[in-house]
Amino acid sequence: MAKETNERVEEESQVQADSWRCISGFTEMAVAKCAIELGISDFLETHQELVPLSQLSSTLGCSAYSLHRILRFLINRGIFKLVSTRNGEIGYGQTPVSCLLKRDGENSMAALVLLESSPVMLAPRHYLSARVLSKENTGAFSAAHEKDMWQYAKTNPEHSKLINDMPCAGDYTFIGGGNGTTVGMLVKVFLWINGINFDLPHVVSVAPCHGVVHVEGDMFHSVPKVHAVFLMVRCWYHVRYDNDDYTTNGKERTAKEWAHILSATGFSRYTIVQIHAIEYVILAYP
DSSP states (O other): HHHHHHHHHHHHHHHHHHHEEEHHHHHHHHHHHHHHTTTHHHHTTOSSSOOOOHHHHHHHTHHHHHHHHHHHHHHHHHHEEEEEEESSEEEEEEEEHTTTTTTTTTOOOOOHHHHHSSSSHHHHGGHHHHHHHSSSSSOHHHHSSSSSSHHHHOHHHHHHHHHTTSSSSSSSEEOOOOSSSHHHHHHHHSTTTTEEEEEHHHHHTOOTTTSSSSOOOTTTTTTOOOOEEOOOOOOOGSSSSOOTSSSOSOOOOOHHHHHHHHHTTTOOEEEEOSSSSSEEEEEEEE
């Protein structure tokens, strides 16, 4: 009897904990945003040793009491660490997670956090139930702002900057890019991208500059090592609209929907590869 009572109490406690996690779920994003805006990770990165609260609050120009409450939450989530210094004073240090919150760090996720926590991106969350009940095929963002995200960005420079600051690959290689016209158009619009046009020697030898780097070679032997590679693919307009198979409204496609798209565009087979990330890699073969 006592065992059953203890199990029931433990189960009820877990349910309460899960409920509170759901209720306060946004808090983690909000506090991470606070850390980014204060520049906590950027400051800690410049110091070899652990930094005491007094020094950190003085440098950041904020209340030690308020900063302590923010850091206590972040430490509880494993984003920063708290360790005793040599003289017995408590100091703060970086963790692998906090390093991703540096504004200019390698593989920084700071821009993504700032974008997703912005009022513009939070507003659509309040329209989810209305979108589920609606018969219109419009997304929550359009319902909240009366235009899609890209149209909204055109007329709102601040939001556009948040999108442009998002992490993206620095080097793009177009495999079989011909004379480099396509990649040249890309680098003119996205000035931070280094465009590489990769094609056979006789093709790139007469190709105009276009503001890109031309590399000669044979893709069946090797390709340059870069962040992202583009192959010249078949036109998407060959895909017949079929429910949600072809959509730009933010929906994640199922394996069955991807199979339909790849088949309709002429690929004979494909393999879905799971990687250590949210995304998957799809290898499609002619």
